[in-house]
Structure formats: structure tokens, C-alpha cells
Amino acid sequence: MTCLVKYLRVGQCRHLECIAARSGRLAMIDFPSFCGLIQHPHAGWILFDTGYAEHFFTATAKLPQRLYRTALPINLPKEEVLLNQLTALGLTACDISAVIVSHYHGDHVAGLRDFPRATFFAGKVATQEIQSFAKTPWQATLAGKLPGLLPDDFEKRINYIDDYPTINLPEWMQPFSQGFDLLGDASLIAISLPGHSAGQMGLLIPDADGRPVFMAADACWSLPACKEGRLPSVLTNFFAPHGKAYEKTFIQLGQLAKREPEIRILPSHCESSWRLFKDE
Template sequence: MITPRLQFHWLKAGHCNHPECVAMRGGRWQSVMFPALCGLLIHPTRGNILFDTGYSNHFLQATQPFPERLYRWTTPMTLAPEEVLTQQLAQLGIQSTDINYVVISHVHGDHIAGLRDFPYAKLIISRVEYDSASSMSRLGGLMHGFLSALLPPDFAERVIFVEDSVSLNLPAELAALGTGFDIFGDRSLIAIPLPGHSKGQIGVSFKRHDDRRIFLVADACWSMGALKNNQLPTWFASRIFSNVRQYQQSFLGLRKVSTIADGAVLLPSHCQQSWEYLNGGQQT
């Protein structure tokens, strides 16, 4: 069987600002921009797939009441009109109703704020992540970056759990991370557990038409510089993590993957370098 290759657009749906020294040890006190990046993948038979949704105006609505407003104050969000994800998709000739799947890396607000804009999409998530979110109280969710108001009301009817897919050994360039899940059964899109930042965070791996492997790693690291220089987040930042030890293990696995010559291109979801690598979100 020939593994399908995917078209890929790397899109920026807003950003937040935060001191760099909080996100990684040894960082500057200067406030820096953390883009909210998400992927549009186009499968030859499965159609249009999103990896996360970044920010949307739903985030502003969800953080209007107190105590949820604390989320907005802690990580001030900016979303320019031209960065609204549905507008960017429309420029590519894709309507919100044309999105067939949304892969949810994890349920933090800056990754799921646009879910309500895609009413016909199947929602692919780790069962561990889903169960964790379902068990959180309003305050508990806020403490871990989760806003239940961002979830579509029919979320449970549209969900697909990655654990129900076939488990497989990862290709050589990703082998340090163990096993993954073959989402569509054709090895075109592999979900890879990256726990620690949240209980059931996943990344996804696929190949482009030029045979280069792309690995979207979500928040398993916040920047390529931090990964290269082994700069873990500070104690303060790690307070929102579900498990600091698991985060460190996932981070170490990514460091091993990143050292393989001609290996996968690792793209964190909040890394300006990751954004610029693909020339501002152009098709690859």
C-alpha cells in the first residue's frame, strides 16, 4: 500500500504575549509573542483536516465572566481580522463546513477556541484528554487552561478517540517516542502521545508531497530554541502541567528525534521560528 502524501498549510490564528523567562529557563524578561499555530492538512480521500484551531473570538466570549477573565489577563490575546481561521480558510477556497476533521492536540483554550466554527467536523482527540477535561470542575479547568464553554454542545456525538485506531511502531526517525496510532488506517496521519503538558496531549506526523516528514508537536515544547538548548519551562510555567515528569520525558524524546540528520521537521505550536520556517504559512 502506498502511503498518501498530504498537502499542508501552517496557519497563525492569533497570538498571546508572555515573558520569555517564564516559558523557558534562561529566557529574557522581555515580553515576547507566542503565535497560536494550527495546521490545515488536505488528504487525497479524507479531505480537509485541521490540527487545532488557535484563537477565535469565542475565546473572548468564554473569558468575559469572572473567574475566566483571569485567563485573558494572564495571557493577553491578539487576533487580527485577517488571522481569523475561517477567513484564512476562505482565502484558500475552503468554507468552515468543508472541514471534515479537527485533530485536537489538547484542550487548552488557545488550541480549541475555534471548534464551534466547524459544525460538521469529526473531532479527533485522545480518550485520556477527553476524560480528563470531562472530569474538571469550572475552577479546575481554568487552573489548567481549559474552558468548557469553547466546546461545541454536540462534542460527545462527534468525537473520535485516537486509541480506537490501530497502534503501530513509529518510523525510524520518530522511534524514540515508541508507538503511535494510525488515524485513518493508511499511515498517512499518525497520532503520537506527548503527555505531560496535559494528560492526553498528542502530536501528529505525516509526509508532504516532497516526502519530507512533518511532526506537529503542539506544546510538548514551546520553541525550537528551547528544544535545541535543552531549556525546559520554569517552575512557574509548569504549574499548569498535568505531570512535570511526563513533560520532561516527552521533551527528551523530542530532543532525540530532533538530532537525527534529515529527520522529521518538528513544528511546535507557539514557536515563531516554527512559523517562519514555512515562510509565513505558505503551502508545502
């Protein structure tokens, strides 16, 4: 089943290039945040993550949450605000039927409150973790999680990805072998990408206007670095404590990217992947 996909830039933060890839420069650079906009023939308009939103600044107005945006300065130009981009495409927030959450770091879920009619899909472990942080703001902030970004009626709208039927992936997706069939038609398949954050999920769209697209969330930050086997700095283990699991996922993604160049792999912060996809 064919879906149409747009990959939208929704704000950016700044930090050292050498953090994202070993041997990178000791220089501050922009790390954009991207989200996927998917048009499904039956389910309508669906988002994969939301990128940044004004809610992020509200949620980080006071300590300890303010430390988050102090450590990672955020810029959200008006033209990159997701709601503004949807308006430019002739859509409204109410046209979004679902948001698939890769994980709950603030740069991926800051816009959830903007979509009052959307159903949410997310990993069970990931959801339980951020809910457990509601009364431990320091711990939440150190983990890059902001429970205040969740809508008030979030629990009524959340669907756990883990509860959906598993499906064997096509041979060309190896070493990834199984995923979760979110709509029952194998058009949107969530794939576990452990390591970076509890319960992180990517999204495979086998037929995105004639070619497969794999939204890889934060399984890597730079696809070129991933293909070359250049892991992020060990300092990132402070934010992604499951280092061994992250390394395994990173290596698997690099293997897939090198072997199957026709799959458009879109990490959530890789500008070169976005530019290539945008210009096709």
C-alpha cells in the first residue's frame, strides 16, 4: 500500500560536532530536528514525532527543567513551527489522526499538545518511564524527558506499540528481522531500536511513493558517520546509558545503509539525509 511521505525540519539545537561523531570537530554546530508527515490512503495524515514546539519553552521555563535548554540552546524559526508548515500544506492540527512517538526526549514530543484529535502510538517501556518521571523532575531532566509535554488526556489516547501484531520484515531489512504492524496492512511497521532511549522505535514505510523509507529516530545522528562506523562520543552515554545496546543498533543500521542504498534511511537529526530526500 503506497503512502506519501514528507520529512519536515522543526527547529534545531546547538552542540559540539564531536559529540555526535568521534573525530568530529570541536565546534558548535546546528543539529536540526525532523519529523515525518505521512499520508496513508485509509488512515489519513499521521506524524512520526513532532520536533520542537513552543510548549518546549513553557516546559523548561523553571529549574530544573531549564537546564535542558541551557545545555542545548534551541532555535525554532517561525517558518519551521510544525503547525505553520501544516497550514502551508493546507492542513490543520485536527487533520492529524495519529502521532507515532519514537521516544520521549523533548525534541521529539514537544508538539504533542498541538494535536487534540490524534491517537498516540509509543513503546510501553518508554511510556511507563516518562510517566514515572512525573514526580522526579531532576531525574527526568537529566534523562532529557519533560513529562509536562504530555497532553492532559494522554493516557486516554495512548496505544502501546508492543501490543500490536509482530510481522516478519522483508529480507532486505536484515539485520532487522521483526516489527509491529500498526495498521494491519503492513504499510507502517514500527521497529525496536534499543539503546538511545528506553523503548525507542523507528518506522519502516515499505512503499513510500515507490521506495522504502526507514525513519530511524536517534539510532544514529549522522548517517554518513554511521556508515563509516564512527560512533558518537562516549560522553553521550550520560544521556543514553544503554551503551552496548546503542552500539549494536548503530552497527546494524550502518550495515543496512551500506548494503541497501535504495532504502531512504532518515535519522531524526541528519541534515544530509534530509537534503537528499527533499531533493529527490
